[in-house]
Amino acid sequence: MKRIQIFAALLLFAWTLNAQTALDEAKKKIVNENYNEAKGLLDKYIASEKDPNKQAEAYFWLGECDYLNLIDDNPQQAMEKAREQYNKGLTLSKGNAQCQVGMGKLLLDKKNEKEALKTFDSAVRASKAKPYKEGHPEIFMLIGDAYMNGVNKNLDQADANYTRARDIEPKSATALIKMGDAKLAKGDAGGAMSAYETASQKDPKNPEVYLKRALIWQRASKYDKAIEECEAGRKVDESYAGFCKLLAELHYATGEFNKVTGDLDCYLSKTKIDDPDARLRFIKFLTYSAKDYTRAITEANKFAATSADKYPSVYRWLAWANFEKATLLEKGKKPAEFGDEWKMLMEESNKASKMLLAKLPADRVVDYDYNYAMRSSLKLNDIASAIKYGNEVIKLDSTRTCEIYSSFIQGYYDQKLIKEGLSMLDEKVNKGCKATYSDYFFGMYYANAVTREYERSIKYCDKYIEAVPSGPDGFYYKGMSQTQIDDVENPKWLAKDTYEKLIALYEAKPEDARTKSFVTTAYNYMAIYYGAQQDLVKAKEFCQKVLAIEPANKTALNTMTQLGN
16 A cells, blocks of 8 residues: 555656646747747646646746737737736636736836836735745746836846846846846846856856857857857757857858858757747748848748738738848949849839738737838839828827938939929928938929929028038028029129128138039129129129139129120
8 A cells, every 4th residue: 555655656746747847848938939839838737737826827928928929010919818818827826926927017018117016016925935035036037027028128127126036046047147138238248248157157058148148249249259159058958949040140240141041940940930920930030130031031922822811910021021132232223223123022012011001900010011111112103102101100100200201202302293392391390300401402402493492492591501501502502592583673682691601611611622613603693793883893803713713604704794804
């Protein structure tokens, strides 16, 4: 009987060990961004585990899978799905510490910091037990993660909670690594490296330490040292997908493109790319981080062919990758020289944007989805669509109003729709936007030389002169416009003061080629002005100044003839 009891106890011990191993394995899958496999392991763990508190912990990690998988592309859905899982855990085990932290994180995301803090305090109280009478260090680390990785970050609070966890459990390499992460995010690379080095001493076989040190070297653009850290880390734990992912970025940065494909294949093998969510993350990585637009387009097109109806966000990366690849073809060329490949890529980008906006629920569309639709429409000279999409960007992010209006203005100018561009410039200024030097320059130039709206040109000349008082352009175009609105029969000599200022600029710096190209107009004007005042000496003096610069200047020669010379 006693032997049976011992055997039963051994079975129970083995079952408990396997169950805990399953939970730990699920956490490893989460680290490798393999969220669907992690969820499968967690579901099995919940079905086999009898302790409600342990089941509740598993529900917390299920919530984390949904949150981490969706937060970038669909924050609202990420929060809703995570809340559902955390609530399941709290239903099973009221006051479960991990699930309370999850709820606190969602409160932070909604900017309800006061209630979040109460929830975190409650989670800490629920975790107090021997030997952690102050609260379990894991709970403090999870609270730190909420401040570190949530929508509304607070890096100081993250650092404080990680430090609290380290103080409670000084042997914890994980707490030290997280402290390093917070310090690095705050710009304290030295403090981060110190924390990582201490973590390495506590746990020499922890692969994450190598990855974090590599990130510091990457940030310092010391790519060779970053690569060394990654390679050393892979020897410690070959299964860690983060090394493959970072090596792809590092080899891209160093121009070792022949190695990037191998790094990406390594990443695929460890994240189980057959999973649709993982494939989408891979396509995003190719586009956003690795900037391997060719492969991103290939992978996205393959994925779209079978899964676009269920995963329409693939069109986001097709729009992005095609646009950025086309942009690379523009370098050093004029628009007429971009070529057929450029046009095909830009059209594909525009088509993908339209597919995305047609298929993706409105609450999942983000500002840069409309932004790429706007930019590709501008490139394809579809200004009406560009304005429609640009206004949607402004609705989602009003801080970009001025930037978007600049894009509209340039779009009109590119299509030679100058009058419309000038009207858009007026609208931009009326929105309270600070116009750029370029805005004012083209405003005064086009209003003078193209639309012949001289009063409008003068208005923008004054703005340009205010912004660039040492530049000749504003005085030149203002003088030209003032001349045009002056009374020919009975001139008021409106441009005299303006041209005198232009002359002063030239005579202070006669070596300035641009001012020199404009000053002959001012000298001729002054010669005619003094001729009208019967001051022939002064009139001839200004004619001579013109001829000293341009001996064959017809206006000056004609004036000299009329003056009797």
